[in-house]
Amino acid sequence: MRMVSAFKNVVMNNYANFDGRLGRAEFWWFYLMDTLIAVAIAVVTAMIFQSAKAVYIAVGAYYVILLLPMLSAEVRRLHDIGLSGWWLLVTLIPYLGGLMILIFLVMPPKPTGERFGSYTDNADA
Template sequence: MNWYLLALSKYAVVSGRSRRKEYWMFVLINLLINVVLMLVDRMTNLYSESWEVGLLSGVYSLFVLIPSVTLMIRRLHDSGRSGWWFLLVLLPVIGTIMLFIFAILDSSPGANEYGPNPKEFV
């Protein structure tokens, strides 16, 4: 849960680097929260069939949109890539696959142009 809160505390910070563990723990907890909220939406009739979204899960998704993007940018920085690589998400399939691969890759060793390696501080 600390990794999730750490990502939220850096709400709009795009500078620096984020470890793989920080990124994937945020993704996992975010997924779990979203699944629970979607179930609550279904059980309380807050799900809109025409819009295919629930009220609670929709509001939550909007709340974590900016932290998710900034975390991915910091993750790209950790592998030595510019945050502009995030624009690959605009390519329907191949862009998402490439960002997934970049998120899996290990940190670039030592400091890079985006800051010191966050693994060295643990």
């Protein structure tokens, strides 16, 4: 399954790897799996503890564990479109920063140049 393999690749093989590129398809499969796991954790925690506070703690702990893989995936995705990972600091600008990063993350890759590693189109893989 593409979603599971993309998630495993980012979390297991590239936990804190900020070098190279990450294709658009693999990034979004990883992000979808990440979101589904967070929702499952929230639902299960709510059913067991019936407390919003417990849900916040459980989902928050999950995202603390996945902080480095998410940052590294976003940096490698920015590398894929030819931008430096430092562009993530744009998210510190309220409202506009998050929108800018979202636009960057959905942009098609730039196959020219070897600045961040060789280009591989993994959309069909």
